[in-house]
Amino acid sequence: MSTTKKLAGTALAVALGVGTLAACGDGDAKGKDGAVSGTPKTKQVTLVTHDSFASTPAVLKAFEKETGYTVKVLKSGDAGTALNQEILTKGSPRGDVFFGVDNTLLSRALDNGLFTPYEAKGLAEVPEQYRLDKAEHRVTPVDSGDICVNYDKKYFADKKLAPPQTLDDLAKPAYKDLLVVENAATSSPGLGFLLATVGKYGDQGWEEYWGKLKANGVEVVDGWEQAYNERFSGSAGGKKAKGDRPLVVSYASSPPVEVLYAEPQPKDAPTGVATGTCFRQTEFAGLLKGAKNEAGGKALLDFMIGKKFQEDMPLTMFVNPVVKGAALPELFTRHGVVVAKPETVAPDRIAKNREQWVKAWTALVLK
């Protein structure tokens, strides 16, 4: 009998030793988060967001200086996962502000009553087209971006073929077996592209269009990472992975990003954007119901549509500012494109039909 006890003792002793080591490491971690016990909680504001959130540390420091609040950022998975986690914890949120719900999922957030209405200071500077909840101000528009087909410039130059520009082009025989898209059921750009086709061809026409795309050899993969980094021939990752699809559903901002993260930076982006294939995505932030620090949350929302944060976003999250007069970095003005006429679908229409569209799309394209 004593055997067991002693063996347990051994385990405990070693474990405690290891545990102590780990605890040492943890000490300074807490310091970094700024959650030093004893400091009143209201001095910290917690931003819950998705994994793609990014910000220059200096910008968050500036917020600290202006308002006295430190920001704690909690990332929890991709955009859909992060939102679903918020819905699950409704009423007892993990933070004060949620950022990252876009117009394709907005209805899900609003129907679940996640947010406390708040009209952020400076909202007047945001053009009306982005203010999708202007009656109640439950969410504040923060950024926008376009989901578009990107093309590999070199491929089309070598083939002496003009790259496609519109959705119609993609179904033409000249572009057979060239396009890779993401699964609309699991990927946010995948869903955006499906919505672009719904916006363009309507309730009746989109299924027929996808039938043509399928006949034209469209490939579907699960996520943006596989599509862009593995299958697309124009990206840095895709070149190494010997990707052989010169057309991919990505973002209008992807070409400037390819330039930014190349060394040395090339004069021209290796990829281009088919501007007639775009769907406009707008991302929102909102004050969570049950937030522990409402005042801090409001200050953070104000800050997010302020110039500093807005002008930082292009080079950290590769999205466009929504505030009038926010300057775009040279990289964007030089290598980016202006999408004059993106496809749009009204949020309530998306809300009503999203699941049915995705189901029909899955049955049509994947089966």
Added chain:
Amino acid sequence: MTARAGDGAQSRAAGTGVRATAARLALMALPLAFFGLFFAYPVAAIVGRGFDTDAGWEPGRIGEVLGRPDIAGVLWFTTWQALASTALTLVIALPGAYVFARFDFPGKQLLRAVVTVPFVLPTVVVGSAFLALVGRGGLLDELWGVRLDTSVWAILLAHVFFNYAVVVRTVGGLWAQLDPRQEEAARVLGASRFGAWRRVTLPALGPAVAAAALMVFLFTFSSFGVVQILGGPAYATLEVEVYRQTAQLLDLPTAAVLTMVQFAAVGLILAVHAATVRRRETALRLVDPALTARRVHGAGQRALLGGVLLTVAVLIVLPLGVLVERSFDTPAGYGAAYYRALQDEGAGGGTFLVPPLEAIGNSLEYALAATGIALVVGGLAAAALTRRAGPLVRGFDALLMLPLGVSAVTVGFGFLITLDEPPLDLRTSWILVPLAQALVGVPFVVRTMLPVLRAVDGRLREAAAVLGASPLRAWREVDLPLVRRALLVAAGFAFAVSLGEFGATVFIARPDRPTLPVAVARLLGRAGELNYGQAMALSTILMGVCAVSLLVLERLRPERSSGEF
């Protein structure tokens, strides 16, 4: 093995038996509390939320969901691919188990560590590298024009890649300890070579093969990353479907039904596994593996060794090598530019707020904490399970294995809705990450410690007591030296597994202190050459850290362990 601690216990007085039971319950208290609080409760809560709809409890949904053709397809695919993967793994890895058990060759320890690296690496890292083997322009494509990247073969081969070590370690570990003289004796008595193998070695090995097969079946049945990355949208296992239904669609009722199905299946696998493990523990004549391994001689043996080495090179070293190669392959030629960029605070364009290199420190800290938790919980559990016992305790044994077969998203989302009240408002606490990692680490600790603990001869301790040693001294002089190595091996495994753990870590919101796998995933999620290169560099570092801890384990391997991993 004739003398076991358990045998002595049976002859003791009944009063001691009661006390032993009480002690066992005391030892089980902490592991039970741990599993109750951080596994059973969260999982039950999220499943319960699925069944508890607006219309009240609807258990009738089970039939409805299972009747859907797409769900039936998922069930069918999950089962057959797991069966096929298991068979393929056995066919490819059993010769390896034999070679590692019976042959002595230079670099054996290193190679044993290398084949284990995939097992502890996150699939997100390896999936893409595996494409370099079977995908477009991959080795198979260049040699024979064979491309498997969109076929089910890629999934099956990747499963072999990940589980090769399970078979080599489980079966090979035992094989090395079987006395070859028994087979030789049978041959002297007139049996043919095959006949001797079939009648002597195979029966002894059988239960180990079955145990390994069941573990591989369990891992492939609940496969997630491999199927998602290599299979594409056309293929889904139960685990992938649970993830889609929960995280993407928030269709909790469907997810709940699928989770229940997976529970039932995994429970069944574990029950069969527990039975085979018990059979394996029947007395076998084991010897020091160092005595059974021989130098290779003869053309046949050389061919076998060569074949195994080639398999390992193509199937395991090559995909890992591709990662390393890509991490140095910069536009300016081979160089360490991506590694240097990792120290840069601005790397990843502010996605980290810290230099990505700090992810290494984070990972090490989390993994150490997880190892500590896993050792305490697993050590206590193993101690409680040391004596043979009734079905209740065996059930506890199986319970500890359950997290290996339950979707990380189920656990992670369960945490969200259960750990939200003080004093257990842990949802945003750093401790949640090591807790989730420890859930995966505990089974490894138990499986490593248990055989060694069971082999400690109680009479040694009694002898020490007779000679006047205090209980503490007896523990220090007898128990500690015997189990120390096993404990270190268990610690190393828990550490390596925690380091590579990706699933639950992703679903847990945490202050921005990314672990290595999370940082890799985040870099891969951004366009651009530098991000991709840095993801490869971080993957290589992760691989290196895993390989080093496994290599240290090799040095510490207990001489007489019949542990499973």
